[in-house]
Amino acid sequence: MSRLNGRRQEARQKGMRVNVAILGAGRIAHSLARTLVMMTKDERYNRLVAPYAVASRDRERAGAFAAQYGFEHPYGSYQELLEDPEVDLVYIATPHNLHAEQAVACMEAGKNVLVEKSFTANAKQARQVIETSQKTGLLCTEAIWTRYMPSRSIIDRIVSSGDLGTVQTVTGNLGYVTTGKARMTDPALAGGALLDVGVYPLNFIDMIMGPRPIERITTDWVRSPEGVDSQNSTTLLYQDGSMGVATSSMVSNSDRFGSIWGSEGYLMCGNINNVESLDLYDNTHEKIRSYPIPDQLTGYEYEVASAAEAILDGRTECPEMPHHDTLRIMELMDSIRQQWGLVYPFEG
Secondary structure, eight states: OOSSTTOHHHHHHHTOOEEEEEEOOSHHHHHHHHHHHHHHTSTTTTTTEEEEEEEOSSHHHHHHHHHHHTOSEEESSHHHHHTOTTOOEEEEOSOHHHHHHHHHHHHHTTOEEEEESSSSSSHHHHHHHHHHHHHHTOOEEEEOGGGTSHHHHHHHHHHHHTTTOSEEEEEEEEEOOOTTOHHHHOGGGTOSHIIIIIHHHHHHHHHHHTTOOEEEEEEEEEEOTTSSEEEEEEEEEETTSOEEEEEEESSSOOOOOEEEEESSEEEEEEOTTSOOEEEEEETTSOEEEEEOOOOOSSSOHHHHHHHHHHHHHTOSSBTTBOHHHHHHHHHHHHHHHHHHTOOOGGGO
16 A cells, blocks of 8 residues: 555655656656656645656666656566555556556555546546545546646636626637557557547536536547547537537647637637637627736646645545546547447457
């Protein structure tokens, strides 16, 4: 078991930091490692988290990764990481198809988990992971950074202020050319634009519309040569007459804009994947206000800090991305794929 589990109050009093390990050593793992190093030099976080270990299936790769970022413990197998009782939080940075199995294994070994998006490959796997979190009493949260960033609370305040009037439509798009990566194109890795890129527009819409009932979903996709979605578009029609429109692509670069349309004006959000600007317009299309976005280290620090605080508080989920929100998004993406007829090989 982790050294913090069951002794959280004592850990708080002693100022013990949450030891973070990274499972996987790919691109996103490097981003998280850089963030952890920066957090250790920032007075807001340096007493909260500590970079501790990295695990890869290649011992040399793990060693090089650890040396680059100053991690004390490089492991040449995932099992070695699971057997280390000093690991408090594991960030899972592997392809989507592995998330469920690895998250469950970590929690059964007494490790809290921060699971990179998409949380799992489908809702069935997500339920299994969440059930394991509830059974073990360990934190399990999805690492979709836009849910944790300060820009989210700024948007929430604007929407609730009434300046937009009644919100009727939310749109979001995201596109990057990423076809050179196997994790994006291989069906066996749960590849395709939806789970990796499309999850952001869908979350952008969901953060504003919330769990309001959906009346119907209209969606279509472009099938890649490998058999996954290269790009897609989905319209969510809610029972109250509002709607959301999400578009994503892995074969083209988009403007990445999100927009919130209301009866009294609209809000333009620059880069829904990491909001850079927020501009409010009235019904005459005149810009009446711009909202500053706080400086950040990399943007990943917010999810790490939230996970660490949750662990020290003995919680199994983070308020920014509770289990029911994660499950709702996974069920939505299952529904979208079902309409397309896209089934991953491991789903049978």
